[in-house]
Structures are given as structure tokens and as C-alpha cells.
Amino acid sequence: xxxxxxxxxxxxxxxVWTSLPDGQVxxxxxxxxxxxxxxxxxxTGWDWQTTVHPDDLPHLRERWDACLASGVPGEAQARLRRFxxxxxxxxxxxxxSADAAGDIAGWCGVAVDIEDRVRAETLLAGERRVLxxxxxxxxxxxxxxxxxxxxxATIGGCRCGVVLLDARGARLEHGAAPGLPEHFxxxxxxxxxxxxADPCAMAARLDQQVIVADLASETRWPADGxxxxxxxxxxxxxxxxxxxxxxxxxxxxxxxxxxxxxTPAASDQALMExxxxxxxxxxxxxxxxxxxxxxxxxxxxxxxxxxxxxxSKRVATGExxxxxxxxxxxxxxxAVPVTLxxxxxxxxxxxxxxxxxxxxxxxxxxxxxHDYRLLMPDRSVKYLHVVAHAxxxxxxxxxxxxxxxxxxxRRLAEDALAKARSELTRVARVSSLGALxxxxxxxxxxxxxxxxxxxGTCLRMLAADPPNVDGARETARRTIRDGNRASDVITRxxxxxxxxDATIEPVDLNExxxxxxxxxxxxxxxxxxxxxxxxxxxxxxxxxxxxxxxxVVLNLLRNAMDSMSGVADRPRLLVVRTEPDQDDHVRLTxxxxxxxxxxxxxxxxxxxxxxxxxxxxxIGLSVSRSIIERHHGRLWAVANDGPGxxxxxxxxxxxxxxxxxxxGGVTDAPDLGAIWTSAVTDARNVIGTT
Ligand code: ADP
Numbered sequence: 001x002x003x004x005x006x007x008x009x010x011x012x013x014x015x016v017w018t019s020l021p022d023g024q025v026x027x028x029x030x031x032x033x034x035x036x037x038x039x040x041x042x043x044t045g046w047d048w049q050t051t052v053h054p055d056d057l058p059h060l061r062e063r064w065d066a067c068l069a070s071g072v073p074g075e076a077q078a079r080l081r082r083f084x085x086x087x088x089x090x091x092x093x094x095x096x097s098a099d100a101a102g103d104i105a106g107w108c109g110v111a112v113d114i115e116d117r118v119r120a121e122t123l124l125a126g127e128r129r130v131l132x133x134x135x136x137x138x139x140x141x142x143x144x145x146x147x148x149x150x151x152x153a154t155i156g157g158c159r160c161g162v163v164l165l166d167a168r169g170a171r172l173e174h175g176a177a178p179g180l181p182e183h184f185x186x187x188x189x190x191x192x193x194x195x196x197a198d199p200c201a202m203a204a205r206l207d208q209q210v211i212v213a214d215l216a217s218e219t220r221w222p223a224d225g226x227x228x229x230x231x232x233x234x235x236x237x238x239x240x241x242x243x244x245x246x247x248x249x250x251x252x253x254x255x256x257x258x259x260x261x262x263t264p265a266a267s268d269q270a271l272m273e274x275x276x277x278x279x280x281x282x283x284x285x286x287x288x289x290x291x292x293x294x295x296x297x298x299x300x301x302x303x304x305x306x307x308x309x310x311x312s313k314r315v316a317t318g319e320x321x322x323x324x325x326x327x328x329x330x331x332x333x334x335a336v337p338v339t340l341x342x343x344x345x346x347x348x349x350x351x352x353x354x355x356x357x358x359x360x361x362x363x364x365x366x367x368x369x370h371d372y373r374l375l376m377p378d379r380s381v382k383y384l385h386v387v388a389h390a391x392x393x394x395x396x397x398x399x400x401x402x403x404x405x406x407x408x409x410r411r412l413a414e415d416a417l418a419k420a421r422s423e424l425t426r427v428a429r430v431s432s433l434g435a436l437x438x439x440x441x442x443x444x445x446x447x448x449x450x451x452x453x454x455x456g457t458c459l460r461m462l463a464a465d466p467p468n469v470d471g472a473r474e475t476a477r478r479t480i481r482d483g484n485r486a487s488d489v490i491t492r493x494x495x496x497x498x499x500x501d502a503t504i505e506p507v508d509l510n511e512x513x514x515x516x517x518x519x520x521x522x523x524x525x526x527x528x529x530x531x532x533x534x535x536x537x538x539x540x541x542x543x544x545x546x547x548x549x550x551x552v553v554l555n556l557l558r559n560a561m562d563s564m565s566g567v568a569d570r571p572r573l574l575v576v577r578t579e580p581d582q583d584d585h586v587r588l589t590x591x592x593x594x595x596x597x598x599x600x601x602x603x604x605x606x607x608x609x610x611x612x613x614x615x616x617x618x619i620g621l622s623v624s625r626s627i628i629e630r631h632h633g634r635l636w637a638v639a640n641d642g643p644g645x646x647x648x649x650x651x652x653x654x655x656x657x658x659x660x661x662x663x664g665g666v667t668d669a670p671d672l673g674a675i676w677t678s679a680v681t682d683a684r685n686v687i688g689t690t
Contacts, residue, residue: 009029010029010030010031012029012031012110013112014031014110014111014112014113015028015029015031015032015035015080015090015110015111015112016028016029016031016032016108016109016110017029017032017048017108017109017110017111018106018107018108018109019106019107019108019109020106020107021068021096021104021105021106021107022068023064023065023068023107024044024045024046025043025044025045025046025047025048026044026106027043027044028043028048032048032111034083035080035082035083036048036051036080036081036082036083037082037083037084038050038051049061050081051080051081052078052079052080052081053078053079053080053081053087055079056077056078056079057078059076059078060076060078060092063075063076064076064094067094067096067107068107071096071104072096073093073094073095073096074093074094075091075092075093075094076091076092077089077090077091077092077114077118078090078092080111086156087156088113088115089113089114089115089117089118089119090111090112090113090114090115091111091112091114092109092110092111093109093110093111093112094107094108094109095107095108095109119154122150122153122154123150123154123271123274126146126147126149126150126153126154127150127274127278129146129150130143130146130147130150130278130282131278131281131282133146133282134281134282134285134286135285137289139286140175140282140283140286140287140290141175141176143282143286144162144175144176144279144282144283145176145178147160147162147176147275147278147279147282148160148161148162148176148177148178148179149178149179150275151254151256151271151275152179154271155256155268155271157258157259158256158257158258159177159179159180159235159256159257159258159259160177160179160180160254160255160256160257161175161176161177161179161180161185161254161255161257162175162176162177162243162252162253162254162255162279163175163188163189163200163204163252163253163255164251164252164283165193165204165250165251165252169193169204169250170192170193171190171191171192171193172188172189172190172191172193172200172201172204172253173189173190174189175252175283180257181233183229184226184229184230184233184235187225187226187229188200188201188226193205196220196221198221198225198226199212199221199238199240199255200240200253200255202220202240203240203241203242203253204242204250204252204253207242207244207250208242209239209240209241209242209272210239210240211238211239211240211263211264212237212238212239212240213237213261213262213263214236214237214261215227215230215231215235215236215237215238216231216236216261230257234259235257235258235259236258236259236260236261236262237257237258237260237261237262237263238255238256238257238258239255239256239257239264239268239272240253240254240255241253241254241255241256241272241273241275241276242276243276243279243280243283244276244280245280245283245284246280246284251279251280251283251284251287252279252283254272254275254276254279256272303323303325304325306405307325307329307405307406307407307409308325308403308404308405308406309322309323309324309325309326309327309328309329309403309404309405310322310323310325310326310401310402310403310404311323311326311338311400311401311402311404312399312400312401312402313362313399313400313402314397314398314399315362315363315365315397315398315399315400316397316398318339318340320338320339320340320343321338322334322338326404329374329382329384329404329406330343330346330374331376331377332346340359346374346375346376347372347373347374347375348372348373348374348375348381349375350373351372351373354370354372355370355372358370358372358386362388362390362400365390365392365398366390367388367389367390368386368387368388369385369386369387369388370385370386370388371383371384371385371386371407372384372386381408382406382408383406383407383408383410383411384404384405384406384407385404385405385407386402386403386404386405387402387403388400388401388402388403389401389402444486444490446485446522447482447483447485447486448482448486450478450479450482450485451479451482451483451486454475454476454478454479454482455475455479457471457475458472458475458476458479461475503545503546503547504543504544504545505543505544505545505546506541506542506543507541507542507543507544507545507546507549508539508541509539509541509542509549509578509586509588510535510536510539510578512546512549512550512553513535513550513553513576513578513588514533514535515550516550516553516554516557517531517533517557517576519554520554520557520558523561524557524561524574527561527564527565527572528572529560529561529564529572529573529574530571530572530573530574531574531576532573532574532575532576533575533576533577534575534576534577534578534579535576535577535578536577536578536579536580538580539578539579539580539586540580540584540586540653541653542586542631542651542652542653542654543653543654544631544651545631548627548630548631549627549631549651551623551624551627552624552627552628552635552649553576553588553590555620555621555623555624556590556624556647557574557576557590558620559590559620559621559647560574560590560591560592560594560647561574561592562594562613563592563594563595563596563644563645564592564593564594564595564644565594566595567593567594567595567643570593570643571593572592572593572594573592573593574590574591574592574593575589575590575591575592576588576589576590577589577590577591581650583652584652584653584654585633585650585651585652585653586650586651586653587648587649587650588648588649588650589646589647589648590646590647590648591640591644591645591646592644592645592646593640593642593643593644594643594644594645595643595644596639596640596643596644596645597637597639597645598639599639602636602637602638602639605621605637606621606622606625606635606637607622608622609622610622621635621637621647624649628649628651631651631652632651632652633649633650633651633652634649634650634651635647635648635649636648636649
């Protein structure tokens with residue numbers, strides 16, 4: 001070779017070689033030798049093969065043999081080992097050279113370093129693969145696995161792992177580490193995210209890259225723990241880079257380990273930046289997918305639990321789309337397309353007219369709510385509630401979006417509640433009647449036993465010898481007195497229950513109250529109640545229904561007695577007071593020294609069915625208030641300064657329109673008012689008054 005040619009060959013930007021026709025190398029240029037570090041003695045024959053990456057050698061040999069056999073130029077890619085042991089990708093090209101006779105005289109070839117190109121291609125393909133996985137909703141573990149392998153393929157000789165931050169950002173969780181032994185990974189996973197735990201935790205905590213150039217000389221962490229395990233595995237360097245979301249929230253850490261001490265070069269940094277960006281996209285996407293799946297599952301479960309389905313309907317075309325839940329409610333096969341005719345087969349025949357009205361409303365395009373029933377093939381009935389919202393699409397077409405709820409259970413519960421209420425009302429009536437009957441029996445029993453005793457004494461006195469006529473006369477007189485007392489009781493009861501309808505008349509409230517007290521005397525005594533009556537002398541009469549007003553007083557007395565039934569540390573004082581009130585009203589107050597009530601509850605006491613008594617029904621006060629309001633008056637409660645409470649009503653002497661109201665013309669709580677009316681009827685039947 002002339003020297004000019006030699007100079008050219010040696011300056012060419014590639015590894016140049018020549019070989020004999022059989023493939024035996026007879027020349028390698030200086031670059032070859034410099035790159036591979038082959039000695040002068042290794043530059044001929046087949047020694048060059050020792051510099052080819054073992055994985056690439058079979059393919060390269062095959063290609064080279066094919067060239068030699070065919071005499072046709074060829075090329076192949078292979079990794080060649082550098083003098084320092086690192087491999088780089090090369091494109092090797094070989095061409096035959098012919099002699100004057102046209103026969104192959106030998107081969108010459110060149111190997112060009114394509115490491116950067118191959119790396120860029122690998123990176124690009126790897127990136128695309130991971131992003132495709134993210135886009136197609138692959139599991140996070142698979143994506144991170146692929147990413148780690150990509151890192152390992154790109155940064156030769158490294159071992160890569162990804163750790164994730166748990167939902168609270170407090171602990172590290174396993175992401176992927178296909179090339180790292182499990183027992184090393186477990187030294188890091190589950191650790192709190194604190195700067196002194198390990199490089200990953202520190203990077204996550206500080207949101208900045210942590211470089212451990214040499215595990216052996218590192219001083220930031222103690223020698224035991226992750227550092228010791230790492231060194232035992234032959235790991236010497238660790239680069240931990242935070243992985244962040246688009247909004248800069250730390251999601252995890254990418255950790256790259258090397259088997260030799262190493263600091264990242266600028267190119268390594270560029271790669272890590274790229275990898276963490278892809279990892280961020282993959283993790284965020286996977287987390288969003290998981291959150292979406294969770295919320296979809298949550299929504300589906302909510303829909304299922306609340307038996308709510310949705311549908312949309314395009315009014316112009318009649319095209320209807322149902323959610324799965326509606327198919328379930330209608331008990332129809334989801335494969336069957338929904339049509340109006342199909343829906344109509346399920347609508348309860350009695351609700352068809354209102355259903356048609358609803359369709360009419362749909363055509364008008366207004367929002368609506370509608371209740372209707374379905375009659376199922378097994379003759380069971382379902383109650384549905386629809387709330388629909390009208391939209392106009394961009395094309396101006398009217399479309400409804402609606403929620404349909406199966407409210408059958410609620411309706412059944414409401415019906416059951418209404419039934420239970422009326423049952424309660426009946427029980428309340430019976431139990432107040434029971435209490436009343438007990439006190440009546442007591443009142444009548446006393447004079448009756450007096451009569452029997454007196455009559456017996458009278459007989460004995462007449463049978464004596466001589467007969468004691470004076471004594472007999474006296475006992476006969478007492479018999480008559482007791483008889484009159486019993487008769488009085490009956491008369492009072494007649495007065496109380498003897499009227500069929502509300503009778504509007506002037507009522508002396510003092511007299512009416514005294515009658516009620518008289519009927520309750522023995523019960524008051526039994527309960528050791530000290531009764532003080534403060535009835536005003538000059539009380540004007542009021543216009544109203546005597547019996548109904550007495551029922552109110554009776555109820556207030558009984559409540560006052562109940563409130564004091566457990567009082568032992570003070571007198572059970574009950575004050576009944578009547579007085580003229582302002583604006584031509586008359587007021588009656590029943591004050592006790594009982595348990596009282598929390599002033600906050602002052603209004604609740606009057607709610608129907610509000611009771612604090614174990615055997616209470618909670619209707620007395622609500623009925624009493626409705627009676628007083630029918631008298632155009634007011635009934636209220638005040639807690640005493642000391643123990644106990646006062647219940648009072650004030651009614652006008654001459655209210656306008658009262659007769660109409662008392663005859664049932666007012667609508668407030670008419671059902672509760674009716675309870676008393678029927679209780680009176682029942683009592684009348686028991687007592688036998690007409
Ligand atoms: P019931 O007596 O069946 O409970 P009411 O409607 O008559 O029904 O009374 C409702 C509630 O009001 C009672 O359970 C009790 O808590 C309260 N209440 C009524 N009267 C008094 C009173 N004099 N002192 C304290 N609380 C009372």
C-alpha cells in the first residue's frame with residue numbers, strides 16, 4: 001500500500017479491515033486496534049471475533065459466510081467491545097475486490113459506530129411501546145416493567161427499578177424492578193418517605209435527584225440496611241430521580257443502579273429526564289384509569305343500591321337509549337332494542353292515560369317529573385319516579401336525559417307506615433279510653449260499696465230486737481246520699497260524653513274545669529298530688545264546645561300528673577288557674593312541679609307522636625292544640641323557673657266563625673281531631689249514654 005493510501009485508510013472515520021478471499025483478516029487499521037485494544041499479534045486471522053458481543057456473533061458469522069459464499073457485498077449490525085469492556089453498536093459493511101481477471105482477490109470492509117443512532121432508535125421504540133401500553137390501559141406493573149427494561153437496554157449494564165408513593169405520599173410502594181433481587185427491593189418498600197431512609201425516599205421527600213456515586217464511601221446513610229444489601233449484591237452506584245405528574249406532584253422515583261461507582265454524564269441525565277417523563281405519564285394514566293374504574297364501579301353500585309337508571313331520548317326520532325339498570329327494573333333483556341311499544345307493554349293499564357300526558361309534555365320540551373307504575377308479567381307492581389331534563393343539541397334537536405328510580409320499596413314502606421300510624425291512632429284511642437274507664441270505675445265504685453255497706457247495716461239494725469229504727473233511718477239516708485253521688489258521677493259523664501256533635505254554646509270554663517277535676521280526684525289522690533285551684537271569680541263565659549274543652553283540660557291534668565309521678569323530693573303541687581286574658585280572651589293554666597322539659601323542645605311537644613313516655617302515644621297535646629286552634633285560641637308550654645312546666649291555653653270569648661271551624665271546616669290536623677271525636681263515640685257506647 002502506498003503511503004497516501006495508508007494515510008487515507010488510517011484517517012477514515014471508521015474501523016477499516018481487509019481479508020483474504022477465504023475471509024481470513026490480513027489487515028486492521030489503527031482505529032480498529034485502538035478501539036478494541038487488540039494487540040498487534042491479534043490483528044490477523046479470526047481473532048477479531050473475540051471483540052464481537054457474544055449475542056451478536058452468530059448472526060454476524062452467518063452474514064459474513066453468506067458474503068464469502070456468494071461474493072456479494074453485505075452488511076450487518078453488531079456490538080463491538082471497546083478496550084475498556086464497553087460495547088457499542090457498529091454497522092459493518094464488506095465488499096469483495098476483484099483482480100484483473102475478475103476473480104475475488106480479497107475483501108475489504110468498514111465498521112461505522114452507530115451507537116447513538118441505535119440508542120435513539122431503541123429509546124424511541126421503547127418509549128412508543130410504553131406509551132402505547134398506557135394508551136391501551138395496560139396494568140401499571142406491566143408498563144413499569146417495560147420501562148425498566150428499556151432503561152436497562154439504553155444505559156448499558158445498569159439495573160433499574162421504580163418505586164411509587166402511596167395515596168397519602170407517606171410510604172414507598174413497589175412499582176417494578178425486573179432486574180433487581182426481591183430482597184433488595186424489600187429493604188426499600190414500605191418505608192416511610194423520610195430523607196434519612198434511603199436514596200429513593202430522600203428523592204421523593206425532597207423532590208430532587210439523589211446521586212450515590214459510590215455505595216462504599218457513602219456517608220449519608222448508615223452502613224447497614226439498604227446500603228449493606230446493595231453492596232452484598234455488588235451494586236456500587238445508585239441514581240434516584242423523582243417521577244412527577246404533569247402538575248409537579250411526586251408520584252414515585254426511578255432508581256438506576258450500577259455495578260461500579262459512577263456519576264451520571266450529561267447524556268445519562270438527558271436519558272433520565274426522558275425516562276421519568278414517560279414514567280410520569282404511565283403512572284398518572286394508570287392511576288387515573290384506576291380512579292375512573294373505581295368511580296364507575298362506585299356509580300354503578302350507587303345506581304344499583306338506589307335502583308336508579310338513566311335514559312336518553314331523542315324526541316324527533318323517538319330513539320331511546322337505556323342504561324343497564326333500567327333494563328333490570330323493567331326486567332327486559334338488554335339485547336332487545338328499546339321502543340315505546342315495548343315500554344307500553346309494561347306500563348300499568350291504569351297509568352296509561354297519565355303516561356300519554358307525559359309523552360305529550362315531552363313533545364313540548366319542558367323538564368318534568370312523573371310517577372307511574374309498571375305491571376310486571378307476574379302481576380307484581382313496581383312504582384317508578386322519573387326526573388327528566390330537556391336539552392337541545394348543537395343541531396337544535398330536542399333530547400331528554402332522565403333518571404328513573406324504582407321507588408317500590410319506599411312506597412311499600414310509606415304504605416306500611418301509614419297503616420302503622422292508623423293502627424297507633426286506634427291504640428291511642430283505646431288506651432285513653434282504657435284510662436278513662438278505669439277512673440270512671442273507681443268513681444262509681446266508691447259510692448256503690450258505700451251503698452252496699454249501708455244497706456247491710458240498715459238490714460242488721462232492722463233485724464235487731466228491738467229494731468234500731470233511728471239507726472236504720474240514718475243508714476238509709478246515707479245509702480240515698482251515696483246513690484246520689486253515683487248518680488252525679490253518671491250525670492257528669494253524660495255531660496262529658498253525651499253529645500253527639502260539636503255543640504257551640506256559652507261555656508263556663510270554671511264549671512267545665514271543676515267537672516273534669518271532680519272526675520280526676522281519686523286519680524289525683526292516688527298519685528299524691530296536691531291540687532290548688534285558682535279559678536277566677538269573674539271569669540267571662542266563652543263560646544265553644546264544652547266537651548272538647550274539657551278533653552283538653554283532662555289531657556293537661558293527666559300530663560301534669562304523669563310528669564310528677566317520679567317526684568319524691570318536693571311536693572307534687574298542681575295548680576289549675578283560670579283568669580281573664582287580654583283582648584277579651586280567657587286563659588287556663590295547668591302548672592306542675594314535675595320533670596319539666598328542655599325549652600328547646602317547647603314546640604316539638606305538640607308534634608303528633610312525639611312522646612318521652614314509655615307507654616305514651618304522643619297525640620294528646622297535638623289533638624289538644626288542634627281543638628284550641630279550632631276555638632281560634634292558642635295552646636303553649638313554658639318551662640317553670642324552678643322544676644316543672646306550665647301548659648296554658650287562651651281562647652277568645654266570642655270568636656268569629658267558630659261554629660264553622662268546630663264543625664270540621666278547618667283543615668289543620670283534622671284526622672287527629674277525629675281521633676277524639678271517635679274516642680268520645682266509643683266512650684258513649686261503653687257508658688250507654690244517648
Ligand atoms: P303523651 O302523654 O302520650 O306522651 P302528649 O302529646 O300528651 O303525649 O305529650 C307529649 C310529650 O310532651 C310527653 O311525652 C312529654 O314529654 C311532654 N309533656 C307533656 N306534658 C308535660 C308536662 N306537664 N311536663 C313535662 N313534659 C310534658
